[in-house]
Amino acid sequence: MNRGFTLLEVMISLAIMGMVMATVMETVDQTRSAVDAIHNVMETENTGPRILQTIRRDLEALAIYDAAEYKVFKGVNQTQMGAEADRIDLIVRKQGTVPVDLPTRNETVFAPFNEVGYRLRQNPLRPDFLELYRREDSLVDQDPFRDGTFTLVYDRIISLDIRYAEEPESQIVWLDSWDSYEREGLPYAIEIYLEIEIQPRRSLESLNILGANLARLEYTDVIHIPEETRWRFRNRIHPGLPGATDPNAQQVPGQDGAGTDGAPNALNGTTGSGADGASSIGFGG
Template identity: 25%
Template sequence: MKQDLNTAMMRNSTSNLPIRDKSFFQKISGFSLLEVLVSMAILGLLVTLLYSSFSQISRTSLSVEKSLRGREELRLLMKVVLDDLQAMQYLSRLVELNESESPGVQIDSFETGLIARLVEGPQGAESSSAIDFHAARRARFYPEWRQQDPRLHEIGYRMQESSETGRWELWRREDFYVDPDLFEGGRDYMLTDRVTGFLVELLEQEIELADGGTQENWVKDWDTQELVCERNTEDSNSFCLPRAIRLSMVLEDEDGQTLEESLTINLCVRPCKPEWFE
């Protein structure tokens, strides 16, 4: 009986509730399928544009970074070679090094100088330079002999093709001991395999023109042994070493882009250390 009473009370309370029409529920309906699809399409387009912009900026940044690394490597290589060339010396007769420079070392008389020639390179025959000379500087490849360093060494640069990779490599040779043979001896080190051009040009003479200017005569081959040169001569055109050297190098960066640089240095054509000469 109690259960019947509760049921009756619930029916009475339900019958007293207001009945809402269908228009009320229609007013609070959500987005349509078309609106959702359009919103998703717009959002996808914006995300695509943002990703493309970010990707382009990232690629540009990486490319610039690789180019800067290539430029830095090229300038470092140029500095190494130019420092050696700037220290080039012509020794007509070396009788004995100063005791403070190289204690107890005796060197027989010999002729010396610069030998530069065109050889095969990445661009074909006679497209690259090979140079050998004496330089008055500390050794780079003999740190274990630093205390006995005479600061006078044979140095050479050349390009050669690797038999393993097929790439052209720039090599530096340094001989701790000075001897009459400028082409052999010492230690060889590969500096880089990304240089595709190595050219050395030598200023042979400057010709005075009638109008008061000068004309420079640059050559790519030089052999001191074949020149008639005397260090004490009064002839301004008689030099055992070139008046200036122009070094041009081409390097390929990590992206395969070509980087080029060319610099010219003046040489000390007269003996830089007169105490070495007689």
């Protein structure tokens, strides 16, 4: 004799199915929250340090070879929208990132010396933020602090404050600007303060997971320029090209020999790297 399900059996089956579906949905939601939290933590730990590391690498490659009139480094104190938006320009001795065409040789190369700079402008799509751009120009000329190709580094900058210390002291006096041409020398240390805002995913759901809902973050890096490098630059004791020798060069104080200019690896301090970006725009001088 055939018989169907009773109402009680149907209700029990539906209840069991409902509990299974609720468990599955809760697991899916927790997984999504965990993925969002991991994304936010990765953004927190990577974005700011990458930006600072990009700036640090350029400062570590500061070129002091055959510097005409000491024009190799300039930091300008600026503000935009009521926030610090400092600008920095320098000449670096390292392979550039922008290719250069050589018509006479029909090939593309990367210049060993480049003009590099960092500056900010207001984000046209998000007016509450600033955009940080890296400038690079393979043609090092008499005005090394303007022109070039601008590449977007990050588009959600709150502020960028760069300060300079002239000498090592127990109570360091930080200066808001520095011009190697006017001072005929390099700073003892450079302090970079960076404030950014990341884009957290589902911050309310991930609130209790590793504090991953944080959006506004602050970073600080201090870069020290060794006295040997500063002394060489200040006294113009350096060859015109890497590896060349200067018969009239004086011996650096505290060194067994005159040595060579170690600009690319002369700086020490904390680490962290700069972000991705891929747009070019034009800035004024």
